Amino acid sequence: MTLNGHTDAVLYVAISSDSKVLASGSADKTIRIWDCTTWKQLDIFTEHSAAVNTLLITPDGYSLISGSTDTTIKLWNLHTRKLVQTLTGHSEAVLSLAMSADGQILASSTRKTVKLWHIPTGNLLQTLPGFSPVAFTPDSQMLVSGGNGGTIKIWSLQGLNELTGNSLLSQEWWEVLGVDVDAQPQDVKFAYLQLARQYHPDVNNSANAQASMQVINQAYQKFQVQRKLR
Template sequence: MKRTLNGHSDAVLSVTISPDDKILASSSGDKTIRLWDIKTWQQCYILTEHLGAVNTVAISPNSQTLISGSTDATIKLWNLRTGKLLSTLTGHSTAVLSVAISPDGKTLASTSRDGIIKLWNFHTGELLQTLSGCSPVAFSSDGKTLVSGGNAGSIKVWSQVQSFDKFTLDPVLSGEWWEVLGVNQSDRPKDVKLAYLRLARLYHPDVNSYTIAKASM
């Protein structure tokens, strides 16, 4: 062990290092994010704008922006060098558990406790797409594949459809009906119905008019 960093007053839930290896970011159940200088191991900033536990942190590929997701159901973007809050993304209705940014720095993925994945334009904050999947999320090195957790021990693999600039579940890996719905075979009919209705809200043409949504449904 090289060093132990102390400062948080509750469990540390997520850590990440900037791509330029200069800053370590840590988030905690104490509702704070702490930024540490990797050379000196001194705290640079303590970020306190979240109203709940900060479950996840990530840093943009250019090492300029910190992304955080919290139990307060918000995603916040921060200037990594100054600690200044840049913007807050609201759209999830439950705790944000995982965030990931594509290698080109254009798309942000986030997941929440209710089994919803949201894709955002990282530069404008525009909500691009909503998918059904669980924490965690990760992008492939080319940004064309998104991987997410799933229920019943499954992993969902999403492929970007270039003609629509959207992500769709890989049909080869979509699995059985319960995997598609994100439930267990033994779940109660009521739970299965709720999962189906959630899927319908994502893809039904009366709600989502995108061609790829209709094809997926």
């Protein structure tokens, strides 16, 4: 069986847990929904403005989540086939998605950062200096991501709402800030300001947040020193 309909490369496919629905994402900017019984096309989602790189169907088969080069993540109701919500916050193409076993936490990643979202509210919970791809362990206690420099990063999700100073201390400055080692100064500053807004004492006055902010400041200072030495 060959399914035809997309007008450019198909970049990702996802199948519902009951094997009834197939979703395909393409460089043609569309998501197509297929009936796995008749293999007929059921619908086309056209709200993304760039290539659809990654898809995820929730375990209950109720929702589809898509990530795109347009930097957005979109949540769709597969029953009504309507767009429910758009998550924004990434500054680069979204390349990988993963969901916790309880369906509460969504991980999304680009070539610079991993973001964790609370699905019921759409709130951004955390930004991590990780790298595409991402995957949860079956018990959802850990998140695994790629990393710059040929590394694999394993994140403990205990105390999800805060990074700890200890976890950041082991990172290079560019990993703390979630950028490439050769990123442009304006991109480094933008990443720093994003983290500063998240961990600034005016926003989060916990001890862990204060420790994290200190390490983030140190990372930005290291960048500035290295920049002067170039």
